[in-house]
Amino acid sequence: MRIKEHPILTFPEKKKIWFTFNGQKVFGFSGDTIAAALHALGVMTLSHSLEMKRPRGFYCAIGNCASCNMIVDGIPNVRTCVVSLKEGMVVKTQTNKGDLNDI
Amino acid sequence: MIFKDLVIIGGGPAGLSAAKIAAEAGVSCLIIERDPFLGGQLIKQTHMFFGSEKQYAKTRGLDIAKILIDDCLKHQDLIEIMTSTTVVGLYKDKVITTLHDDTYNKIKAKSIIVSTGASERFFAFENNDLPGVYGAGAVQTLMNVYGVKPADKVIMVGSGNIGLIVSYQLHQAGVKVLKVIEAASNIGGYKVHASKIRRIGIPIETRKTIKRAIGKDKVEQVEIVSLDDDWNIVDNSSEIIDVDAVCISVGLIPQRNLLSMIDIKTKFIKELGGIVPIINEDHQTSDKDVYVCGDVSGVEEASSAIVEGYYTGLIAARNLGKEHQDFKTLNIDYKNQLLNLRSGPFGKKTLKGLEIMKEDANVK
Ligand SMILES: Cc1cc2nc3c(=O)[nH]c(=O)nc-3n(C[C@H](O)[C@H](O)[C@H](O)COP(=O)(O)OP(=O)(O)OC[C@H]3O[C@@H](n4cnc5c(N)ncnc54)[C@H](O)[C@@H]3O)c2cc1C
Numbered sequence: 001m002r003i004k005e006h007p008i009l010t011f012p013e014k015k016k017i018w019f020t021f022n023g024q025k026v027f028g029f030s031g032d033t034i035a036a037a038l039h040a041l042g043v044m045t046l047s048h049s050l051e052m053k054r055p056r057g058f059y060c061a062i063g064n065c066a067s068c069n070m071i072v073d074g075i076p077n078v079r080t081c082v083v084s085l086k087e088g089m090v091v092k093t094q095t096n097k098g099d100l101n102d103i
Numbered sequence: 104m105i106f107k108d109l110v111i112i113g114g115g116p117a118g119l120s121a122a123k124i125a126a127e128a129g130v131s132c133l134i135i136e137r138d139p140f141l142g143g144q145l146i147k148q149t150h151m152f153f154g155s156e157k158q159y160a161k162t163r164g165l166d167i168a169k170i171l172i173d174d175c176l177k178h179q180d181l182i183e184i185m186t187s188t189t190v191v192g193l194y195k196d197k198v199i200t201t202l203h204d205d206t207y208n209k210i211k212a213k214s215i216i217v218s219t220g221a222s223e224r225f226f227a228f229e230n231n232d233l234p235g236v237y238g239a240g241a242v243q244t245l246m247n248v249y250g251v252k253p254a255d256k257v258i259m260v261g262s263g264n265i266g267l268i269v270s271y272q273l274h275q276a277g278v279k280v281l282k283v284i285e286a287a288s289n290i291g292g293y294k295v296h297a298s299k300i301r302r303i304g305i306p307i308e309t310r311k312t313i314k315r316a317i318g319k320d321k322v323e324q325v326e327i328v329s330l331d332d333d334w335n336i337v338d339n340s341s342e343i344i345d346v347d348a349v350c351i352s353v354g355l356i357p358q359r360n361l362l363s364m365i366d367i368k369t370k371f372i373k374e375l376g377g378i379v380p381i382i383n384e385d386h387q388t389s390d391k392d393v394y395v396c397g398d399v400s401g402v403e404e405a406s407s408a409i410v411e412g413y414y415t416g417l418i419a420a421r422n423l424g425k426e427h428q429d430f431k432t433l434n435i436d437y438k439n440q441l442l443n444l445r446s447g448p449f450g451k452k453t454l455k456g457l458e459i460m461k462e463d464a465n466v467k
């Protein structure tokens with residue numbers, strides 16, 4: 001869901017950035033953070049809670065709360081709300097504390 | 104290890120303003136900012152600001168950010184900027200650990216200004232962890248910075264200025280705001296903002312709160328209840344509403360976690376937003392080479408964050424042996440500007456908070 005019309009802001013078309021989300025090839029736009037691109041694609045669950053495995057989306061969008069932690073290019077606990085999207089990134093939903101053996 | 108005279112942590116209005124004045128005085132500084140861009144919270148404010156002309160009233164927040172950033176870029180010889188870089192560690196010998204991509208770096212500073220702003224308060228209700236329960240600031244970032252529509256139908260919890268302004272901005276982005284609810288008996292924010300959203304047909308309902316969010320993998324409904332004057336739930340007042348997001352805007356908390364790493368003295372001062380570093384008149388903390396300014400030293404507004412930034416930059420530069428050529432005039436001017444800004448009804452709270460602070464501020 002991208003905003004098309006806005007009384008104050010303009011959102012000119014930007015370069016497409018392709019990346020992989022849980023094995024699927026998808027795209028966002030240049031200037032997006034990973035979490036913004038995923039949200040625009042309708043993905044709301046970014047991680048799972050450690051004990052109960054409840055779904056978690058983003059909460060603060062400015063890098064404060066860790067609710068958006070995901071595995072990016074094999075590295076866990078990446079705060080996807082402040083990390084810019086890059087071509088070819090491999091992004092995965094995180095369901096644990098992050099394990100070195102996963103890298 | 105990189106060596107720097109003055110390191111400024113956080114490139115929001117407070118940090119940018121501090122850098123400008125310190126550079127004017129001839130101090131070489133480094134601004135470290137976690138976001139990919141500078142400007143802090145201003146970057147997502149599409150509305151015109153209040154205050155007086157000196158703090159850019161009647162200018163949109165995002166345009167104020169541009170002015171402050173340009174001011175810093177004019178001093179490129181003295182101001183170095185690192186974006187997408189988070190400060191993750193602070194040590195008593197003024198060593199700062201930064202994280203950029205997956206690289207850690209160490210920087211040693213003579214003085215540090217911490218201007219990390221505030222973070223959004225959260226509160227307890229059933230299922231508050233479901234995706235779709237968002238901070239109002241987060242929603243604002245998503246729409247105004249990235250152009251992404253956060254949801255189709257939302258309810259706003261909290262009627263302070265942020266709740267009111269973000270409700271208006273959600274409407275501008277084509278999101279239906281069903282209502283704003285407020286647990287207290289009166290609206291928290293400015294009247295102009297409240298009238299503006301009422302005019303576009305968004306009701307503000309006081310003495311109501313959210314009891315729970317309902318949904319499996321994301322928010323699908325919310326349960327709203329009425330509260331009586333003792334804050335108890337009124338029987339049979341429950342209302343279930345279909346929404347796809349809930350925005351929480353119940354205040355901000357100074358973001359002082361870095362300061363705890365070096366045992367800076369703090370105090371709980373409710374008027375300033377919670378636990379704040381104890382500072383003296385010169386904005387020095389209990390470590391005299393560590394200064395704070397902006398929301399981290401007490402939640403206020405961008406206008407005061409800017410002036411506090413200028414003031415702190417001025418003092419930090421002087422203490423580093425570089426007195427600004429207009430030191431005396433600016434020193435008085437900034438103090439007066441702050442007094443002016445705090446002279447309104449909302450400023451009373453801050454002034455009271457600062458009075459309480461003084462009781463402990465024998466740290467000079
Ligand atoms: C919806 C809304 C409406 C508002 N309307 C008004 C208004 O009309 N008028 C007004 O005067 N004010 C308004 N404000 C308030 C104003 O935006 C803030 O008070 C002001 O931005 C505070 O400035 P600051 O520099 O202290 O903090 P911030 O703007 O929050 O900047 C702090 C910066 O520090 C960075 N940071 C934090 N931690 C780290 C770290 N560890 N490492 C590196 N960087 C870090 C952050 O990314 C951020 O960029 C509004 C705020 C909101 C949310």
Ligand code: FES
Pocket residue numbers: 057058059060061062063064065066067068069079080081082
């Ligand atoms: S949403 Fe809070 S850290 Fe990313």
